Amino acid sequence: MSTPVWDPEQYLRFADERTRPLRDLLARVPALANEPAATVLDIGCGPGNSTAVLRERWPGAGITGxxxxxxxxxxxxxxxxxxxDYLLADARDYDPAPAAPDLIVSNAALQWIGFTPEGEDGPAGHLDLPSRWAAALEPGGVVAFQVPGNFDSPSHTLLAELRRAPRWRDALGDGATRAGVHEPGAYLAALAGAGCATDVWETTYSTLLPGADPVLEWVKGTALRPVLTRLTDPAERAAFLAEYGALLREAYPAGPHGTVFPFRRIFAVGVKR
Incomplete structure (x- = not known):
């Protein structure tokens, strides 16, 4: 799959729902050693909705997205x-150490970065990043991140099956860009191995989405980005969305008050000893 082209407007259609897990994550982050003038990095900051939440919590901090x-x-x-401040950089290559951060936050970004399933041979995956980030902190510094844990949900399994269908497999069937996450215990082990006191948990939000085809509109901002990037022909794109949208309506039927969309999230906080 191609490197995704992102659409900030589409992503922010559900800004409140996308930001809530970050607020829940930050509620478990302790006071920082250099408050109020702490140094905070927001890795994978996207359109800045996460950076704005960090500014609310640490109004005097030096924040870089x-x-x-x-x-x-x-x-x-x-x-x-x-x-x-903002910096155009790939998280896989970015070295946070020169910034001497008190806090490194990553909000729903790790799943896009070098996912390598456990037990599979291959290049270093995103499971190495929390250790690298922890190494950049001074003692007492904090690493905090959250990722979606719904890759086994219909929104993702139906998408994967459709990409491999005869009509679409030549254009979309490859998995050159792999998104995914590990189970919570893997992140706990990575942070503990980096010398951190750990707090790892998961939550499933039952989100009520309004409007027509709301799950399709949700994934247009995230999981569908590689597909939409690859399908440059408008007619082909419309045909794929119509087929996928029908599958989603069956998997997530609308109710009298909207469409219930269960969304699992995995959270991790590590405080460097």
Whole structure:
């Protein structure tokens, strides 16, 4: 799959729902050693909705948002948190150590970064990043991240099956860009191995989405980005969305008050000893 082209406007259609897990994550982050002038990194900051929440919690901090999407950073600078600094960089290559951070946060970004299933041979995956981030902290510094844990849900399994269907497999069937996450215990082990006191948990939100085809509109901002990037022909894109949308309506039927969308999230906080 191609490197996704992101659409900040589509992503922020569900800004409140996407930001709630970050607020729950930050509620478990302790006071930082250098408050109020702490140094905070937001890795995978997207359009800046996460950076704005960090500014609420640490109004006097020096905050830097890092993302590999110029489109997302443009939105972050103008509509997200304009008082933060921003850097165009890939999290796999970015070295946080020179910033001497008190806190490194990653909100729903690790799943896009070098996922390698446990037990599979291959290049280093995103499970190495929490250890690298912890190494950049001073004692007492904090690593905090959350990722979606719904890759076995119909929203994702139906998408994977449709990509491999005869009509679409030549254009969409490959998995060159792999998104995914590990189970909570793997993140706990990574942080503990990096010398951190750990707090790892999971939550499933039952989100009530309004409107027509709301699950399709949700995934258009995230899981569908590689597909939409690859399908440049408008007619082909419309045909794929119609087919996928029908599958989603069956898997997530609308009720009298909207469409219930269960969404599992995995959270991890590590405090460097």
């Amino acid at each position: 890092i993302d590999n999407s110029a489109e997302m950073l443009a939105a972050a600078r103008t509509e997200g948190e304009p008082t933060a």
